[in-house]
Amino acid sequence: MWKWLHPYAKPERAYQLCNTLLPWFSVAAVINLLCGTVWGLLFAPQDYQQGDSFRIIYIHVPSAMLSMSTYVAMAVAALVGMVWQWRTAYMAMIAMAPVGAAMTFIALLTGAAWGKPMWGAWWVWDARLTSELILLFLYFGVIALYTAFEDKQQAGKAAGVMALVGVVNIPVIHYSVEWWNTLHQGSTITKFDKPSIAPEMLWPLLINLAGFALFIAAVTTMRMKTEILRREMHRPWVQDITGLRETSDAV
Secondary structure: OOOOOHHHHOHHHHHHHHHHHHHHHHHHHHHHHHHHHHHHHHHOOOEOOOEHHHHHHHHHHHHHHHHHHHHHHHHHHHHHHHHHOOHHHHHHHHHHHHHHHHHHHHHHHHHHHHHHHHHOOOOOOOHHHHHHHHHHHHHHHHHHHHHHOOOHHHHHHHHHHHHHHHOOHHHHHHHHHHHOOOOOOOOOOOOOOOOOOOHHHHHHHHHHHHHHHHHHHHHHHHHHHHHHHHHOOOOHHHHHHHOHHHHHHHO
16 A cells, blocks of 8 residues: 555655645645635625634634644654654655644734634633644754754654654644633534534635645645755765756866
């Protein structure tokens, strides 16, 4: 089942895949984000209770959901790196970390902006908010641990362990509104049995969710390309790409 993945354990093949996927991710992200954001901010109807202030949902919900999804993907990459000793898996892990941290920060920032008119405060030590803040610190921890090692293979292993340990925070974030009496509202788009949002509001939200996911994929792919070139800079194929071989031959 995993045979199709094996070739991409080699940095050169992984780089080629990134080159192929990056334009598609980028174009699709721009289209979805433009459609979803314009539809949600300009054409979706007002909420009967919150008025236009609810429109921040089109940024807050995708960033919050994908802050968790990106962390899970990062942990999966760390697990693959540990089990199969794939260097490219660790490269993918660290490529995702700053992007996931940015999504978490956006979720916290937009949540604070949304919470001020609803709760009367920019911040409350609510279970959902606190666990999301912990997620941001976990991202920072993975990044800091990776950069602390000169040997990047050891750095990947150390940061991977932290990424895997931090996964326990994900179900805490997701189920916090059910486990504890919190101010934060429940699920918005995952309650398919009884949707808590009207279809004309839901569709632009789903489009923006796809747009954010594609944006994360595009930025992660771009960062992974850079990481591969940095880690493999002495390889002949990298020198061919960067022009270093031609320079050395000329000298």
